[in-house]
Amino acid sequence: MTSLxxxxxxxxxxxxxxxxxxxxxxxxxxxxxxRLFWVHLGVAAYALGIVIVDWPCFLTEIENWSRAATGRAVMESGFIDFYLTGTLYPREHLMTSRVVIAAVVACSWAGAWWLARRRAARGREPFAVGGGG
Structure with a gap:
């Protein structure tokens, strides 16, 4: 049971x-x-909710349950602080990292918008939910 x-x-x-x-x-x-734009929109919105509104993250809850059940220390402040802050970037640059991530997402969406306009000009569905690729 413990291994599971x-x-x-x-x-x-x-x-x-x-x-x-x-x-x-x-x-x-x-x-x-x-079509993956809509998936990413949902993922990004949920992540933004976790950061801004402090929504609970079910993955953090599962990991903390596992940690507690197996005698390991739980993550007090969540995945980002536990694994990434202080490792990928210094702790004092948390806000900077969030701004950079937001800029990367904005650039990806700007590119998706530009490509969607090109597809629309060619008569293809730019962000079709069903059918086509």
């Missing part, structure tokens, strides 16, 4: 990294597959 709980915690941590990568880079995937 531990595996759930590791899976949640891995999914956290995937989620973070999707937040930062997912808009660029919409350049390739325009």
């Amino acid at each position: 709980v531990l595996a759930a915690g590791y899976a949640a941590a891995a999914l956290h990294f995937v989620f973070f990568a999707c937040v930062v880079l997912g808009g660029f995937a919409a350049w390739w597959r325009p």
